[in-house]
Amino acid sequence: MRELKIFSGQANRPLAKSICNFLHLPLAEITLGKFPDGENFCKIEEDIRGRDIFLVQPTCPPVNDNLMELLIMIDSCKRASAERITAVIPYFGYARQDRKDEGRVPITAKLVANLITRAGADRVLTMDLHSPQIQGFFDCPVDNLYAAPVLQEFASSLPFGEGERVVVSPDVGSIKRALGYAKRMGGKLAIVDKRRDNAMETRQEHIIGGPIEGKVAFMFDDMITTGGSICGAAARVHEAGAREIFVAATHGVLCGKAIEKIRDSKITTLAVCDTVPVPAEKRLPNLQVLSVAPLLAEAIKRIHHDQSISILFDKSDE
Known part of the structure; x- marks a missing residue:
């Protein structure tokens, strides 16, 4: 079984630490920051070749900074030869514009889904999407948990x-x-x-x-x-x-x-x-x-072991 590693962006490190506590794992080391001109910087501080990687990063305000940081983290892991990259996005921003309800407007939810998959995410784990159909915007498996x-x-x-x-x-x-x-x-x-x-x-x-x-x-x-x-x-x-x-x-x-x-x-x-x-x-x-850390931790564990997570939907509001 490939080794599991969980990294966190800067958007919600306390949640990532809580998830790691439930899984009895240390939070993996990563350096994040900005260059003097405001560009994001990322360096993975551990060997992740052949590992199963989970990146915890909600795209909450400041949305653009957190989204860009997530994309850069995904690219860093992809270029470091991670076996599988799962973007754990507890809150998925840019979800409101999921259709064209008038002329000359974008479908931003689809655009962001494309960015995440093209950056190199193999899977997405999220929670309570604003519109469930957004799952279909991703060209990779999506697990939409319910709180x-x-x-x-x-x-x-x-x-x-x-x-x-x-x-x-x-x-x-x-x-x-x-x-x-x-x-x-x-x-x-x-x-x-x-x-x-x-x-x-x-x-x-x-x-x-x-x-x-x-x-x-x-x-x-x-x-x-x-x-x-x-x-x-x-x-x-x-x-x-x-x-x-x-x-x-x-x-x-x-x-x-x-x-x-x-x-x-x-x-x-x-x-x-x-x-x-x-x-x-x-x-x-x-x-x-x-806290939704126990729910996300259980989903991460099941995904890592290639087990079904259907049981986590049994109490959903669907």
Whole structure:
């Protein structure tokens, strides 16, 4: 069996270290930095010829820097004769533009997928893609894990009975996800009718289903970026009479004025996974960070041993 080595970019080293801890492996040595003109520099500090290499690097903000660093790491490993290179991308950036919804716009998700495969990645391991069809943009195998077991464990740990819960979909596109959680947790299903005014602004019109009054509302999403949609949905749910509102999302990107919006919102607790690092200045008292390191570590172990990882999808929200 070829030797397993895990390297980390600069985007989320704590997650890479946690994965290594679960696998009882040291984090492999790599030197990353920049030349004086801002170009990225990379040097693999270990012999990786014939090894099975996993590169942990979410393409979170600063997206362009982290993406370029990932591409350079892949190229470095390819030229150092690694046997197999798996790009572990817990959060896949540039995922929003996955189709041409108007004239003269790019399909950026496909472009980035091409860059990663052409750089030399033999496989991609990711989590909760914004659109599942992005898997088909890659010309290599893609394992898209779901954070549903981690988010489900958080929600189930709260001391509320089935009769007190209502699972709220923050928009029509999240109905399937919300329905999955409602079936597993128990409780009614409600949907917030979200209207998008432009790429940056949304508004919440009506609530379908329920009832919500006097209930504890749970909202699940794949990512929170500026916080506008989830905070708007929380405000509408609060107006409908929910006594507490819990939000759980896989990717806490939390850019722009997201922290201010969440701080001023009616959200009781917001839980996000550590696919994207949450710096200390963004850790509000009602913010919890859940780790997906055990899930990613198990997937890496199974991929390394050429075992099926289907069992990791059994609790998904699909």
